[in-house]
Amino acid sequence: KKGNYDHFMQKEIHEQPHSLTTTMRGRLRDNDVVLGGLKDHLKTIRHSRRIIFIGCGTSYNAALAARPFMEELSGIPVTLELASDLLDRQGAMYREDTAVFVSQSGETADTLLALEYALENGALCVGITNTVGSTLARKTHCGVHINAGCEIGVASTKAYTSQIVVMVMMALAIGADKISTQSKREAIINALPDLPNKVSEVLKLDNEMKDLAESLIEAQSLFVFGRGYNYATALEGALKVKEVALMHSEGMLAGEMKHGPLALVDETLPIIVIATHDACFSKQQSVIQQLHARNGRLIVMCSKGDASSVCPSGSCRVIEVPQVADCLQPVINIVPLQLNWR
Ligand code: UD1
Ligand code: F6R
Numbered sequence: 001k002k003g004n005y006d007h008f009m010q011k012e013i014h015e016q017p018h019s020l021t022t023t024m025r026g027r028l029r030d031n032d033v034v035l036g037g038l039k040d041h042l043k044t045i046r047h048s049r050r051i052i053f054i055g056c057g058t059s060y061n062a063a064l065a066a067r068p069f070m071e072e073l074s075g076i077p078v079t080l081e082l083a084s085d086l087l088d089r090q091g092a093m094y095r096e097d098t099a100v101f102v103s104q105s106g107e108t109a110d111t112l113l114a115l116e117y118a119l120e121n122g123a124l125c126v127g128i129t130n131t132v133g134s135t136l137a138r139k140t141h142c143g144v145h146i147n148a149g150c151e152i153g154v155a156s157t158k159a160y161t162s163q164i165v166v167m168v169m170m171a172l173a174i175g176a177d178k179i180s181t182q183s184k185r186e187a188i189i190n191a192l193p194d195l196p197n198k199v200s201e202v203l204k205l206d207n208e209m210k211d212l213a214e215s216l217i218e219a220q221s222l223f224v225f226g227r228g229y230n231y232a233t234a235l236e237g238a239l240k241v242k243e244v245a246l247m248h249s250e251g252m253l254a255g256e257m258k259h260g261p262l263a264l265v266d267e268t269l270p271i272i273v274i275a276t277h278d279a280c281f282s283k284q285q286s287v288i289q290q291l292h293a294r295n296g297r298l299i300v301m302c303s304k305g306d307a308s309s310v311c312p313s314g315s316c317r318v319i320e321v322p323q324v325a326d327c328l329q330p331v332i333n334i335v336p337l338q339l340n341w342r
Pocket of ligand 2 (some may be wrong): 102106107232243
């Protein structure tokens with residue numbers, strides 16, 4: 001039932017503090033992460049030559065958000081595959097690989113075909129799904145249910161944030177015996193329980209985002225630039241705009257800006273730059289300067305208190321979000337971009 005909300009999607013966006021709580025329930029204990037579905041397979045995963053994430057659409061974007069911290073915490077090379085592209089290429093897949101299939105429904109045709117392919121090639125197949133009893137859950141060797149609650153809205157929202165949190169927990173579980181990342185691991189484990197509160201905080205931007213969406217009604221197109229932990233936020237934000245506002249939108253890696261897209265920048269093109277505080281912050285500051293020099297119509301997402309350092313001239317629109325541990329920041333940053341494009 002959608003209750004007081006106009007659409008299921010809107011209800012599911014606002015439900016995220018709760019869905020994230022259920023995703024983590026029973027899985028964080030005394031400075032440790034316990035994923036019942038993976039514990040007997042962690043040894044095999046740790047010995048695999050690479051981890052390949054496979055999915056479509058928003059589920060692929062969640063895997064893209066996971067890649068940086070999965071590599072960092074596991075020390076294993078991570079690659080990504082769009083399910084259809086893996087099948088089109090009949091891409092390389094080996095017995096020493098761990099193939100992780102990400103799917104909200106657990107029934108997406110291309111993802112299931114890619115699973116068949118990975119099983120035939122002898123990879124360890126792990127599922128990350130919201131749907132107990134789905135084909136994906138049944139046919140994978142092991143996996144994790146994201147427990148976000150049924151997702152009815154056609155545009156995926158709460159599943160995306162819960163998928164990322166499950167992949168954070170998975171990275172923590174795989175990397176549990178790595179000495180070099182212990183302090184980072186502890187910081188993330190300590191930050192996770194408060195993440196739902198931070199999501200409640202960012203949901204208060206509802207009216208501000210409505211106002212922003214209204215100001216863009218006449219625009220032909222919208223660019224979203226991100227990098228590092230928030231490259232995925234750019235792709236997923238642009239996907240939400242396409243699906244919900246039915247407006248052309250492109251998510252791009254900020255590092256690629258000068259290799260083509262800059263040619264399109266002028267005062268009519270709105271551009272969202274994600275520049276929350278992390279290791280890539282100063283690079284994003286210089287991207288903002290370059291866009292500014294081209295008179296770009298800038299909307300900057302930054303950490304609370306950073307408005308004047310991302311936009312010294314005061315001429316851009318600023319969306320301030322709460323800051324969390326770097327690898328959890330994509331969970332916060334996507335929320336404003338889910339809101340109010342309808
Ligand atoms: C499980 C129970 C949960 C219970 C908890 C108590 C289920 C579905 N979950 O949760 O109700 O509260 O124990 O300890 O009964 N799996 C796959 N592929 C997938 C997803 C999951 O093979 O894509 C497998 C897992 O390897 C595992 C089982 O399904 O064997 C359940 O996974 P999950 O619900 O994530 O496990 P728990 O969190 O331990
Ligand atoms: C976007 C969206 C789709 C799905 C994609 C995969 O909002 O909903 O892009 O993410 O069709 O679906 P699942 O995750 O069910 O495999």
